[in-house]
Amino acid sequence: MLAGLLFLIPAAFFVYGMARDRRRLSNAVWLGIALVMLLLFLADAGQDNPLVSLPLLLAFAVALVGLLLLPLALLANGVVMVRREGRSLGNLLSLLAGLALLAEMAYFAWGITQPNDWIRGSAIGLFLVSAYIAFLFVSLLLYSVIYGRTGRRHGFDGIVVLGAGLIGDRVPKLLANRLDRAMRLYRRDREAGRTPVIVVSGGQGSDEKVSEAFAMRRYLLERGLPDEDVVMEDQATTTEENLRYSKALLAERGLNGRVVAVTNNYHVFRTAVLSRKQGLRLQVIGAPTAWYFVPSAFLREFVALLVRNPVVHGLACAVLMAGGLALTQIG
Structure with a gap:
């Protein structure tokens, strides 16, 4: 009984946090605590029940081998x-x-x-x-x-693509994946009758021939996106600046509705945490990354x-x- 209660308390905090704001860092901690309490609850319930204890022992053995490897x-x-x-x-x-x-x-x-x-x-x-x-x-x-x-996968007024390093003036695969994901979001909304604006965000590094935003915009235009729907933000040098400057550009165009930022999947949650810290209302979607x-x-x-x-x-x-x-x- 106690073990079950100890699971329900962090689980309730996790669900509440998700409903309030999915970008809260504490959601991850409550999820972890809830899972630990769930394992303890199952271990307690499985003491006299082999249908529960045997799968738990197998899972523990697999986890132990995984830890060693x-x-x-x-x-x-x-x-x-x-x-x-x-x-x-x-x-x-x-x-x-x-x-x-x-x-x-x-x-x-x-x-x-x-x-x-x-x-x-x-x-x-x-x-x-x-x-x-x-x-x-x-x-x-x-x-x-x-x-x-x-989270939402369509119905956006603005799509912000976060920059990554260039190879000279060329868009590498990591950044291309972000742009390809943004194009899919853009075309899906266009088919639904919306007209989202894509903001490509990224300044110019010391080893880059052009700004990341310039190379990203060229990549999208070469693949058929309308010139008027792709806006450059070429001053940002950090993720925080990517988000803040891009949101300001959208606001200048009167686009204060639903906004999504596109980055690679490993970078999604930290980007979401940073957007919450800045008080920006936006969602973050990930693009594939090499394994x-x-x-x-x-x-x-x-x-x-x-x-x-x-x-x-x-x-x-x-x-x-x-x-x-x-x-x-x-x-």
Whole structure:
């Protein structure tokens, strides 16, 4: 009974948060807590029921194997990223995460066998911190999928396409996917009798021959979109500026209704969080991304969301670390 109540409380907060604003970061946390409570409830209910306990044991075994293989998968992905995309810090994230996980596992396995209380405590504390970060990561990943698959898919007055890096003056595949998704949204609304405006947003980087907005607009016009329906915003250098400047351009045209921003799927939820922070009423839709690019890209998004609340997460990690140390001192 208690386990069921502990599931219903966070589940209710999750549903309420979704109904109020799907862009709330707390929705992801409530989803994670609700799922943990649900697993505890099922484990309690399955103690005397093999129809419940056996699937749970199987799921636990699969999760354990997945956890053990995760560092190797991240290392392999890191190698692929370096080979295909270069050695930037962002491209090295999955490789670094894999090495960090292997190091943490090794330290935990060694540390808990040591007679020194401080070593054992630090091993337990690091394990608890890792579990906390893993909980947040999985919660955000699951909620990002939910956010990306829900919400309106037509009936927009404005479509904002967020820029990404160019190759000289050429639109690369990552950015082309965003533009192709925007074109599908545009044509669907045109067929329904609406006349949405597309805003292509992105400034010019130091290694780019033209602005991202110029190259994006050219890409759309070459594929048959009317000149008057594609507007350039060529000053933005960050996602926040993409959203703010593009919404201002639409407002100048009297388009204050439904607006959608188009980016790649790994970037959807953080874009939604940023739009909420700026008080902008818009939805975000994702475009496909190459499979090998997603792990590093989502890790980058995860880190960016974490650093939005450094004090909260820092305190949580400090408490967990202190708790691990305290356990060995009490024992």
